[in-house]
Amino acid sequence: MGKRVAIVGFGQTYQRSSRKDVNGVELINEAVQTALKDAGLTINDIDAVVIGNMDHFEGINYVDMWSVEGSGAVMKPIIKVTTGGTTGTTVAMCAYYHVASGLFDRVLAIGWEKNSESDTTGAIITAFHPVWERPNLGGAIAGLAVEASKYMHNYKITERDGARVAVRERLHALNNPYAHLHQEWMKGMKVEQIVDMLVGSEQNQVLAYPLRMSDMCPRTDGAAAAIFASEDVAEKLAPIPAWVHATANRHNYVYLGDLDWNVNETLRDSSRKVFKKAGIKEPLKQIDVCELYLPYSYAGLKWMEDIGFCGPGQGPKLVWDGITDMDGEMPVNPSGGVMSSNPIGATGLIRVGEAALQIMRKAGTRQVQKDVNFAFATGFGGCSWADVMLLGKNKPA
């Protein structure tokens, strides 16, 4: 049996469409310094580093090598992991495994991206098969648009339902100074009114029908860092450590056309796995807050069903009833989520870090006003594989 592990510190940069004021090393360093400060540690206390991004976005390989002066990994063990959209959650998982193994006490996980440095669709296309998929690929947005087409077809879902998720994410982001998108014009307006504006506006360009601009995540520059500590030191480092109760990931296809678009199978099965391990039988009741990797609006409906928060086709009701809003029974994405900020290699780690902040009660203006015993974070790569991590206030048994 391995060591129990907790997150004891988290830091993130301000995320913006372009951070021309810093290069990659400097951006990484900004997040690392913030995380170390948050945990009350210096770089000398760090035993190992796990770092990740998607190389194709910057066109520079080997970040584990060239970023050492920023990451703090000079003459330390460092490993790079790159799993696409899930990179940020996978660095968290790997840092967890390092500490759980008993070989390291304090491990630094780093995720970062400078999406401003290239054409995001051009870079994402390189993740698809050059012979069978790339020649006619519909771009980065298309893989999500086609999933939406099936979900809308199956359950008579409307564009207003999708827009309702977008509105939640953007309203939540207004509480988060780190988020990229701050749509101040939404402030003080009624949710229904904003939804009507989004689906009725010609300026809200259709990108890949049925997805409009407002349904999509932005491209963002940013970095995040989290410190994972063993049970031997965690309680000395943090007043309320965010304990890792369970983590899992799944992959399931070679070509996109192999997918069963009726269900997000990887997210469903990885969620079931961690819920079972943690003894969670009624996720909606037992989980207090979520930070979910929702790259587009309809994911905020369909994937809620796949995770097990509600039955098939029930996602819209859950969201329209306000259950996932800041003041709802189970707030989703108090940070504003991926649709408000998407520095791809950092995005998953921001989900994990934001979930940890909710448990540690350090989320500031985006802290949920309720007890947080369990916080659930997910990563998405795609389409469509999943990493999930369940954090808790109580030390795991």
Place this chain on the structure above:
Amino acid sequence: MDKKEADKELLAIDSGDMFQPYRWSVGKYGSKFLLELKENKKLFGVKCPKCGRVYVPPRKVCGRCFVAMYEFVPVSDEGEIVVCAIIEFGFVDPETGKQRPVPYGYVFVKLDGADTALPHFLDSADPEKVKVGARVKAVFEENRKGSIMDIKHFTLI
């Protein structure tokens, strides 16, 4: 110094156009599929001896059962749209290096006889017609080169 002034002092260096050519192995089954498409306009899948799933494009291993597959089964050039989108967001076509004209239909087609779907272009961008469940048929190029683009696009039946 205001923000605009500051930005002038923050430089970014352009790479210019970059091109890195590759030569990808297609494998025995993939090669057979592309040659059959090129020479006879015929499509086939590979059937798993354990679960019976028919895979298009063909491959040697059924990942779910983790067993080798040997049986080639013909599939139709007609099928059903499983999922679809109408692309209006223009981007550079990786095949041509040129901006792809928009809008266009993008569909995943489950060919009759197959269990997986093949992604391709559709010659319609009409949201009333590009629908899950619609029937479509492959349109082949006249001059075929041994590529998945030997299917020019699919068309609504």
